[in-house]
Structure formats: structure tokens, C-alpha cells
Amino acid sequence: MKFHVVCIGKLKESYLREGVAEFIKRMRPYGGITITELNESKIGDKPSDAERKQVVKEEGQRLLKVVPKSAYTVLLDVYGKTMSSETMASMISKLEVDGISDMAFIIGGAFGVSDELRQSVKYKLSFSPMTFTHQMVRLLLVEQIYRSVKINRNEPYHW
Template sequence: MKITIVSAGKLKENYLREGITEFVKRLRPFAQLNIVEISEEKMPDSPSAREKEKILTIEGSRLLKQVPVDSFLFVLDVYGKQLSSEDLAEKIRVLALSGKSNLAFVIGGTFGLSADLRKKADLLISFSRMTFTHQMVKLLLVEQIYRAFKINRGEPYHW
């Protein structure tokens, strides 16, 4: 299975980078994971609603260009469906059984997501109604993908 994570914004914190590196390494036996980071669009101070949506549309379009063709598209959105770890594992299992070998996860930037990007999602998912930095969400996502593969293989995750 090939999994692509596309995010707006570069990962800057070493502790997050180290955590992601560890889970990417752990995932290698199960899936090929590719992480693509694009630069965030610049947002003016106090933008109007129209300016904000225009910039988010540009950023969303750039994010979508990085999604491999024929991928099942998960978009992480605070208003998305909340899944348990087991729910995510089951979704990945069902997609794999149905022949979907490309999965993509999109994480928006600091200012959120465009309406267009949300509409293109096959599934909008939320980790929580709480707000996390998009960099932190990347670490949580990689960990949850790894956990999903462990669940699907019936292997212990916690000892």
C-alpha cells in the first residue's frame, strides 16, 4: 500500500520530526509512506472573508496537486467525522480489500481549509474538536496510521 501525507507548512520542531521519523521507520514493513510539505500561502493581517477564501483556495489547489491520482482522499478537518483507532484501521482494511492501494491524507495549514478542498475529500476526518497545530497533527496522523496497521494485523501495540 502507498500512503501519501500532504501538508501545508514545513515541520520545524525537532521533537516532532524525530517522532515522525520513528513512525515512518516502523511503517516500512506495512506500507510505503511519502510525506510532502508545501509552503503555506501568505495571509495578510486582518484579511476579509473573501481574501481568506481566495488564499485558502490557492493553497488547497496546491495541496491537491500533490495527491497521487486514484488515491482515496482523507482530509483532516476539525469538522470532520471523528474515528476511533479501530475505525481508521477498519477503513484502511476495507479500502485495501476493495483494491485501493493508494491513500492520501491532507493536512491544511494554519488558516484552515478551502471549501473546494473539503468537497474533494472522500472522507473528512477529525482527530478531535480541539485545535492542534498542523505540525502536531502530522505526528498524530503517522502514529495512527501505524497503529491501524498493527490493529489490522492483530499485533499488540501496547505491552
């Protein structure tokens, strides 16, 4: 399985960049993770609701354009379903058995994601009912992808 993370914005904090880089390195023997970062849309300091909605819509359209067409799409979404690490591993395993070779995880920007984007994906995943920054979610996601691969191979996992 080839994993793709498509997201808005660059990681600003060094500890997040280092953590993501570590899991990308760990994933190399298992097919790897490709991360595609798209620029955040330009918006003023005090945007109106209409301006925020426009940014969310535009970012959603740009995200969808770069997702591999054959990929099983998963949106990281506060309104999505939660799952255990073992359930995520099982989901990935089933997709592989079904002949899916690409899985794309989509992370929206600071203002969230559009309904259009929500409706276009195959699965909506929430890590928690708590709110995390979209940058922190990226680190959590790559760690969970790595953990899923290790679970599916019955290999030990140690951080």
C-alpha cells in the same frame, strides 16, 4: 497500502520532526508513508479576511494537484467525523479489500481549508473537537496510520 500525507508547511519543532521520523521508520516494513510538504502561501502579518480566504483557496488547489489520482482521499478537518483507532484500521482494511492501494491524507495550512477542497475528498476526518496545530496533527496522523496497520495485522503495539 501506500500511505501519503500531503500537507502545507514544514515541521518547525524538532520534537515533531523526530516523532514523525520515528513513525515513518516504523512504517517501512508495511509499505511506508510518503510525506509531501508544500510551502505555506506568503501573507502579511495582519491579513484581511479576503486575503486569508485567498490563501486557503490557493493552498487547497496546490494540495489537490499533488495527491495521487488513484488515492482514496481523506481530509483532516475540524468539521470531519471522529473515529476510533479500531474503526480507522477497519476502514483501511476495507479499502484494501476493495482494491484501493493508495490512501492520501491531506492537512491544510494554518488558516484551514477551502470548501472546494472539502467537497473534493472522499472522507473528512477529525481527531477531536479540540483544535490542534496543523503541525501537531501530522504527528498524530502518522502514529494512527502505524497503529492501524498493527491492529490489522494483529501485531502488538508498543511505543
